[in-house]
Amino acid sequence: MIDEYNFPQVTQLAIPFFVAAILIELWLVRTGRAKGSFETRDTLTSLMMGTGNVVAGLLLGVVSYWALLWLWQFRFFNLGLSIWVFIAAFLLDDLRYYVYHRIAHRVRWVWAEHVNHHSSQHYNLSTALRQSWTGLFTFTF
Template sequence: MIDFPDVVQLAVPLFVVAILLELAWITIKKRGGRYETRDALTSLAMGAGNVVAGLLLGFVAYGFYTFVWQFRIFDLGTSVGVIFLCFILDDLRYYWVHRFGHRIRWVWASHVTHHSSQHYNLTTALRQTWTGTFTLKMIVSVPLILLGFHPALMIFVAGLNLVYQFWIHTEAIDKMPRWFEAVMNTPSHHRVHHGRNPRYLDVNYAGVLIIWDKMFGTFVAEEEKVEYGLVFNIGTFNPLRVATHEWVGIFKDVFQRGITMRDRLMYMVAPPGWSHDGSRDTAKKIKADHLGRHPEDMGKSGF
């Protein structure tokens, strides 16, 4: 039995200390971000709920991985080199899962939780989904398991990826050294990802390495001030509503009267904002509308 530590659980004390340090920095320096009590409390409750969901439903993904493992082509073992390679390839897996999370409403219904705060601080990093298991995103891990990366190793490196992403949820750090910004995901790159500005929609999906966005054409550098939150911000701090509001939205849309089976399917798998009658706006439409109002932005990064 291969055993790796649960790095996310181990990092919990670090998360608490880092939040206190960021808060102290913002309070003393009077810059570098904003905190609001109910927003932070909701984010922290979502983080705690995510851990509970992992304890309750983690067996589903692990059971699926173990099933797939029977059909592996190789067994690559757990040497340091293999762990490193797995970490890099898993980061590529993360890029695509994350991209799907923004482009397929069924997956967005889970991931929207993480974007539902209008703040951007270290507590936002912990505003995590409770419903990730239902997205079936574990399917994207299949190629790596078949290639010979053990399920326990996959879960370990995915945890490392998540822990890395904690510190980039801050406005207290402006820019990292140029070489670091070129290769790694940073607070600046990830602030852009959390932006609701039209130019920042659906970009910078990276987990650890920003190179994936540069390779696949989804990278946008931070230029204009970032406005955080959703295109259509929610009006509740209730964690249960935060966790489930998009699922409820899908349910209402899918089971409305007078639409075709194709429409029902599209309400589940089309990009967020798709509607059968064109009454809502997708990111693509929002960008196009913005360019209609601001033609001077035509050709700029993000459009």
């Protein structure tokens, strides 16, 4: 059984490596060792959009957490926290994101929220941080 109170915070663990990868990419591009382009304002915009997405997610997370705690009392059954439940949840969440991403490129209402991610003129690692703050309003998650 997985201990439900000691899940690793994988996002927090990944942040230093992601920042290091951005800095290495910047250095490689600036020294001519790799193709690509970086513009300071564009990279800062991506960083600020990523920060805004995290803040909006935290605010929504608090509301969602309390709503889910309330809904928990109405559950039909409890799956537990076995490794198989974790694997199934991981695969289902990956499928959920794949379907969302396909819809985001095909449905205008959702594209309006997703287009920010594609708005940079430069394709580099910092562009991955360009996430919308408005997913709540387009009913995507």
